[in-house]
Amino acid sequence: MVIHTYEAGGRGEACAEYLRAHESELSATHALILPIPTTRDNLHLNGSDVLLSDIIKTAGPGMLVIGYGMPRSFRDALTSLGASVFDAGDDELFLLKNAELTALAALGILLTTERCAISDISFGIVGYGRIGRKLARMLLFHGAEVRIYTSRDATRLELGGLGVAASVSARDADFGGIDILINTAPAVIFKDGVPPEIRVIDLASGDNFPGREVERYPSVPAKMFPRSAGLALGSAAVRYFREEGSSR
Numbered sequence: 001m002v003i004h005t006y007e008a009g010g011r012g013e014a015c016a017e018y019l020r021a022h023e024s025e026l027s028a029t030h031a032l033i034l035p036i037p038t039t040r041d042n043l044h045l046n047g048s049d050v051l052l053s054d055i056i057k058t059a060g061p062g063m064l065v066i067g068y069g070m071p072r073s074f075r076d077a078l079t080s081l082g083a084s085v086f087d088a089g090d091d092e093l094f095l096l097k098n099a100e101l102t103a104l105a106a107l108g109i110l111l112t113t114e115r116c117a118i119s120d121i122s123f124g125i126v127g128y129g130r131i132g133r134k135l136a137r138m139l140l141f142h143g144a145e146v147r148i149y150t151s152r153d154a155t156r157l158e159l160g161g162l163g164v165a166a167s168v169s170a171r172d173a174d175f176g177g178i179d180i181l182i183n184t185a186p187a188v189i190f191k192d193g194v195p196p197e198i199r200v201i202d203l204a205s206g207d208n209f210p211g212r213e214v215e216r217y218p219s220v221p222a223k224m225f226p227r228s229a230g231l232a233l234g235s236a237a238v239r240y241f242r243e244e245g246s247s248r
């Protein structure tokens with residue numbers, strides 16, 4: 001099987017390695033590994049001048065296409081030409097593994113850049129989705145004080161029952177005593193109000209905290225753990241195509 005990757009760095013290489021090791025399960029002649037996310041403007045592949053329309057021109061039976069967040073029109077065009085398409089954004093197991101790697105990478109950044117032990121730091125985590133949950137558990141395990149900022153009352157009540165401080169971010173955000181604020185939410189939640197002395201780390205891909213100095217780490221799993229990130233993507237793709245084949 002011929003594999004071409006547009007995913008820069010070790011993640012694409014590790015994903016290709018996994019696909020080659022499971023080539024007999026895929027029944028494909030060639031595969032394309034697209035960037036994560038696949039596109040930001042719905043026109044080009046993320047980080048390149050390659051047009052999505054150029055990818056479509058190469059599609060046909062026997063092709064596997066692996067990406068993340070691919071536009072529906074793009075996916076439909078590929079499948080109409082006979083290609084098999086896997087979008088990792090639809091795979092819960094992949095998303096959980098990616099969240100784990102993201103949280104672990106954030107912990108690694110903290111361990112190598114802070115002068116205090118984690119147990120001596122008070123953290124605020126914005127969002128309590130997959131990444132927020134993983135990160136909160138890791139920080140609590142290391143003895144840190146953790147406060148969650150969430151937009152959901154139900155989450156606040158759940159955390160309160162577990163003894164974890166939580167605020168409904170849009171209503172009663174209190175940053176008193178917070179040393180480091182870590183954002184895991186893709187949408188803008190706090191436009192202002194975060195004191196300048198608080199270190200702010202953004203793990204999401206959006207433009208959160210506009211106008212404020214922020215440490216941004218988009219796609220951090222691929223940067224810190226490229227092999228693990230690639231193997232996670234490859235195993236998710238093989239699982240999908242294996243299940244797709246068995247359902248026919």
